[in-house]
Amino acid sequence: MATILSGKAVAESITEKTRAKAEELTAQGRQPVLLIVRVGEKGSDLSYERGVIRRAESAGIAVRVKALPETVSGEEMADVLREASEDPTVSGVLPFLPLPGHLNEKIILEALAPEKDIDGATRSSMLGVYAGSGEGYSPCTPEAVIRILDHYGVELSGKKVAIVGRSLVVGKPLAMLLLARNATVTLCHTKTADLPGETRQADILVVATGHAKTIRSAHIRKGQFVLDVGINFDAFGKMCGDVAFEEVEPFVGAITPVPGGVGTVTNAVLLSHVVDAAARAYAKDPLPKSKKTEA
Amino acid sequence: MATILSGKAVAESITEKTRAKAEELTAQGRQPVLLIVRVGEKGSDLSYERGVIRRAESAGIAVRVKALPETVSGEEMADVLREASEDPTVSGVLPFLPLPGHLNEKIILEALAPEKDIDGATRSSMLGVYAGSGEGYSPCTPEAVIRILDHYGVELSGKKVAIVGRSLVVGKPLAMLLLARNATVTLCHTKTADLPGETRQADILVVATGHAKTIRSAHIRKGQFVLDVGINFDAFGKMCGDVAFEEVEPFVGAITPVPGGVGTVTNAVLLSHVVDAAARAYAKDPLPKSKKTEA
Numbered sequence: 001m002a003t004i005l006s007g008k009a010v011a012e013s014i015t016e017k018t019r020a021k022a023e024e025l026t027a028q029g030r031q032p033v034l035l036i037v038r039v040g041e042k043g044s045d046l047s048y049e050r051g052v053i054r055r056a057e058s059a060g061i062a063v064r065v066k067a068l069p070e071t072v073s074g075e076e077m078a079d080v081l082r083e084a085s086e087d088p089t090v091s092g093v094l095p096f097l098p099l100p101g102h103l104n105e106k107i108i109l110e111a112l113a114p115e116k117d118i119d120g121a122t123r124s125s126m127l128g129v130y131a132g133s134g135e136g137y138s139p140c141t142p143e144a145v146i147r148i149l150d151h152y153g154v155e156l157s158g159k160k161v162a163i164v165g166r167s168l169v170v171g172k173p174l175a176m177l178l179l180a181r182n183a184t185v186t187l188c189h190t191k192t193a194d195l196p197g198e199t200r201q202a203d204i205l206v207v208a209t210g211h212a213k214t215i216r217s218a219h220i221r222k223g224q225f226v227l228d229v230g231i232n233f234d235a236f237g238k239m240c241g242d243v244a245f246e247e248v249e250p251f252v253g254a255i256t257p258v259p260g261g262v263g264t265v266t267n268a269v270l271l272s273h274v275v276d277a278a279a280r281a282y283a284k285d286p287l288p289k290s291k292k293t294e295a
Numbered sequence: 296m297a298t299i300l301s302g303k304a305v306a307e308s309i310t311e312k313t314r315a316k317a318e319e320l321t322a323q324g325r326q327p328v329l330l331i332v333r334v335g336e337k338g339s340d341l342s343y344e345r346g347v348i349r350r351a352e353s354a355g356i357a358v359r360v361k362a363l364p365e366t367v368s369g370e371e372m373a374d375v376l377r378e379a380s381e382d383p384t385v386s387g388v389l390p391f392l393p394l395p396g397h398l399n400e401k402i403i404l405e406a407l408a409p410e411k412d413i414d415g416a417t418r419s420s421m422l423g424v425y426a427g428s429g430e431g432y433s434p435c436t437p438e439a440v441i442r443i444l445d446h447y448g449v450e451l452s453g454k455k456v457a458i459v460g461r462s463l464v465v466g467k468p469l470a471m472l473l474l475a476r477n478a479t480v481t482l483c484h485t486k487t488a489d490l491p492g493e494t495r496q497a498d499i500l501v502v503a504t505g506h507a508k509t510i511r512s513a514h515i516r517k518g519q520f521v522l523d524v525g526i527n528f529d530a531f532g533k534m535c536g537d538v539a540f541e542e543v544e545p546f547v548g549a550i551t552p553v554p555g556g557v558g559t560v561t562n563a564v565l566l567s568h569v570v571d572a573a574a575r576a577y578a579k580d581p582l583p584k585s586k587k588t589e590a
Contacts, residue, residue, distance in 0.1 A: 106428070123422055130425040131418075131463055133401070158488035166474055168426055175470075175482070179461055182486035184493060187470070191477035193453040198479060 003152075003254040005227070007144075007264035010151040014268040015059050021275045022060030025282060032278035033062045034118075034271075035084050037095040039077065039103070040070040045096050052094070052267070059271050064090070074103050078111035085113035088285070091278035092118035094270070115280060118273035120173070129173045132180060137273050142174035144265035145206055145227050146181070148256060154204065154225060157182035162199050164188045164215065164242075165208035170229055174206060195219065213244040223253040229262050298447075298549040300522070302439075302559030305446040309563040310354050316570045317355030320577060327573035328357045329413075329566075330379050332390040334372065334398070335365040340391050347389070347562070354566050359385070369398050373406035380408035383580070386573035387413035389565070410575060413568035415468070424468045427475060432568050437469035439560035440501055440522050441476070443551060449499065449520060452477035457494050459483045459510065459537075460503035465524055469501060490514065508539040518548040524557050 022032050034056050038045055053063045066080055077099070084090045093116045099105045109117075114124035114136035125136025149156060161178050165171040166189045175185045188198050190209075199205050199219040207215050208229035220226065230242030241258030249255055256262055317327050329351050333340055348358045361375055372394070379385045388411045394400045404412075409419035409431035420431025444451060456473050460466040461484045470480045483493050485504075494500050494514040502510050503524035515521065525537025536553030544550055551557055 123418070123426075126422060126426055127418055130467065131421055158486050160488070160493075172425065172471075172474075176467075179467075179482055179484075182484070184481065184483055184487040186479065186481040187474055188479055189474075189477070191453050192479040193455070198455075 002226075002249045002252045005148055005152055005225075005254050005256045005261065007148065007256060007261040010144075010148050011264045011268035013151060014147060014265070014272050015055075018059045018061075018268070018272045018275045021279060025275070025278050026060060028282065028286075030278060030282050031060070031062050032091040032275045033064060033089055034274045035090045035093045036063060036065045037068065037077075037080055037084070037093060038065060039068045039072055039096065039099055041067075048096070052270070055267055056271055056274070059275075061091075061271055061274050070100060072103070074108050077103060078108045081108065081111035085111065085116055088281070090116065091281060092116050092274035094119055095121070097121065116277055118270060118277055126168075126173075129176045132176075137277075138177060139169050139173050140266045140269040140273070141170050141208075141229060141262065142177055143269050144262050145174055145229065146177055147265055147269060148227060148262065149204065149225070152254070156204075159183045159203045160186070160201060161204045161206065162186045162188055162202035163206045163208065164192075164195070164199065165210065165229070167208065167210075170208040174208075207242040209242045211242060212240050213242070213247075215243040215248065217244075217247045217251065220248050220252050222251055226252050226255040227262060228256050228258050230258060231263055297521075297544045297547045300443055300447055300520075300549050300551045300556065302443065302551060302556040305439075305443050306559045306563035308446060309442060309560070309567050310350075313356075313563070313567045313570045314354045316574060320570070320573050321355060323577065323581075325573060325577050326355070326357050327386040327570045328359060328384055329569045330385045330388045331358060331360045332363065332372075332375055332379070332388060333360060334363045334367055334391065334394055336362075343391070347565070350562055351566055351569070354570075356386075356566055356569050365395060367398070369403050372398060373403045376403065376406035380406065380411055383576070385411065386576060387411050387569035389414055390416070392416065411572055413565060413572055421463075421468075424471045427471075432572075433472060434464050434468050435561045435564040435568070436465050436503075436524060436557065437472055438564050439557050440469055440524065441472050442560055442564060443522060443557065444499065444520070447549070451499075454478045454498045455481070455496060456499045456501065457481045457483055457497035458501045458503065459487075459490070459494065460505065460524070462503065462505075465503040469503075502537040504537045506537060507535050508537070508542075510538040510543065512539075512542045512546065515543050515547050517546055521547045521550040522557060523551050523553050525553060526558055 056063045084093045109121050112122055114122055117125045117136045120137045120139035127133050128135040129138050161183045163171050163174055166187050175187055178185045196218045200221045204225045206227045212232035228241035228243040232240050234240050239259050320327055351358045379388045404416050407417055409417055412420050412431045415432045415434035422428050423430040424433050456478045458466050458469055461482050470482055473480045491513045495516045499520045501522045507527035523536035523538040527535050529535050534554050
């Protein structure tokens with residue numbers, strides 16, 4: 001029986017710190033504010049939005065929503081991000097992605113200031129992760145993986161980590177974050193010749209294939225730590241990860257569940273970025289602009 | 296006895312294509328032009344410069360040198376890069392790095408247009424490599440490694456590659472280039488717990504540790520391809536790589552020599568980027584600005 005690496009415990013610990021920082025800032029007249037920028041009214045976006053609002057408010061973060069029509073132009077959307085970047089009352093901005101097909105995501109996102117890019121979507125944030133330049137924020141999911149390992153006291157330096165999946169939102173940035181923590185990192189993917197051979201060797205296995213139950217008993221060895229980034233739904237509509245949990249769990253040392261694993265922590269990381277952004281803005285400029293104008 | 300992967304043959308093949316393209320462009324009144332931007336008069340810079348000029352001219356590329364005084368300000372240096380970026384008669388720009396300590400390299404280099412950043416030093420080029428965004432150029436050394444493997448017909452898809460060294464000029468970009476070619480990539484470094492265990496498993500081993508003879512017989516297995524990125528000098532002043540060549544060569548399948556290996560190809564890649572930049576500029580704007588003004 002594996003240790004279940006509950007994301008809930010990690011998320012609670014992160015959120016506790018987030019809440020404490022948020023309260024401190026609020027007491028100084030600077031409550032952290034998250035701005036959600038949503039285009040259209042997709043059901044999945046609306047339900048995600050409700051979740052973010054609930055969690056943010058319970059962490060002491062105020063939320064504003066800028067809802068744009070499906071037909072918004074690239075320039076209008078960029079203007080919204082530009083204004084939010086300059087607005088001292090906005091701490092962090094979360095544009096819901098992907099944007100509708102007529103919008104050039106890459107260009108539009110550049111209107112967002114890296115210091116408010118709490119989900120790591122801008123070029124500056126990518127360079128922060130790749131080149132270690134300290135700009136912007138890491139995407140939340142790979143950072144959640146690191147936070148879980150840290151929470152459960154897993155030393156990363158010198159460890160052998162296999163990542164399955166090479167996307168720009170999980171696999172690649174996670175490789176960079178792990179490398180910065182001195183892990184030895186192997187990036188595997190659909191073209192890897194001997195996937196079970198690769199994954200079995202790792203001390204820590206992170207799975208982000210985007211497909212249900214791609215990692216089975218043949219891929220694991222006794223005692224491993226397995227982190228499952230996937231969020232899929234099986235034939236019965238039940239949420240499941242990228243790992244065949246029931247098959248793998250009896251053998252590995254520790255595993256994150258789905259739901260209740262990496263995804264749960266990802267949300268907490270996002271809010272920690274909002275408060276971090278608010279605290280940095282405060283440190284740089286202790287008087288909010290409106291007050292300075294009065295003075 | 297290993298097959299010696301001579302860089303010379305690869306460089307010649309690349310340079311032949313470079314020369315043909317350069318001649319074609321010259322015939323159209325658009326000879327490719329490389330601008331070297333050098334700060335100060337360091338001996339190593341001057342000798343590198345002589346080498347680049349000689350090779351460029353023999354490939355049909357004209358070279359201009361902008362020599363700046365050691366005391367140049369960041370603004371002056373940025374202005375030089377900005378002017379070169381806008382100058383239609385300059386195809387590619389090679390600023391000699393590192394810049395003297397008083398200059399903020401990261402900020403200054405951003406004055407260089409990515410389409411003329413033939414050594415992949417700008418943020419855009421880094422994102423081109425990391426995010427696959429198609430901007431700028433890859434740094435020449437990791438691309439040289441790929442070109443050597445391609446030249447000798449080594450299929451990369453599904454292959455297991457171990458890279459020793461995680462720098463931003465070799466290890467990380469090479470990992471990204473190999474990933475884009477569907478190799479399974481392991482990044483090793485000074486904190487890797489079992490380096491021989493990692494390196495012995497690889498089909499292809501790329502060594503970029505920056506230290507002489509760090510890879511010895513314990514690190515290799517029969518039949519491997521070994522690419523040595525290192526340029527060091529031993530106690531007798533003799534150039535050597537990061538691999539203990541004499542010790543390793545009898546066992547591996549193929550190995551690049553030092554000198555005459557990766558470094559040789561790196562120079563050829565640089566010139567191929569100049570001609571590529573010239574060809575792209577020509578495709579975008581077949582009439583040079585001076586002629587258009589006359590028209």
